[in-house]
Amino acid sequence: MGFCNSCGQPIIKEDYGTNKDGSLNPDYCKDCFQDGEFTEPDITLQEMIVRKTKEMMEKNPDLAETQATGITAMFIPGLKRWNPEFQDDYKTL
Template sequence: MGFCNSCGRPIVKEDYGTNKDGSLNPEFCKDCFQNGEYTEPDITLNEMIIRKSKEMMAKNPRLAETHATGITTMFIPGLKRWNPEFQDDYKDIKDL
């Protein structure tokens, strides 16, 4: 099991996104990446952090907002979609 390099959710093969040629892309989940493109190309890093923090709190109502936001703020910026260090790696994946 890996993590989506856009939203950070755990993914298995059934959750993989797809490349332009229809092949599976293990780097991204199907909610974030389909047909070689992001499903929400204009979402910002901050919007993703807020969305994922809210999802975490919905799954665990006792989780404080500051804790959820702290986790997502530390984790999501390191994912390939958001980290400039990985942009060249992602370019190769997107071109598949």
């Protein structure tokens, strides 16, 4: 099992997104990446952090918002979609 390099959720093969040629893309989940493109190309890093923080808190009601925000704010910016070191990788898919 890996993690989606856009939203950070755990993914298995059934959750993989797809490239332009229809092949599976193990870097991104099907919610974030389909047919070689991001499903929400205009979402910002901050918006993704807020969304994933809310989802984490819904799944873990005892988790404080500051803790959830700290986790997502540390993890998500390092993923391929958000890390400038990887920006060229997804443009060629």
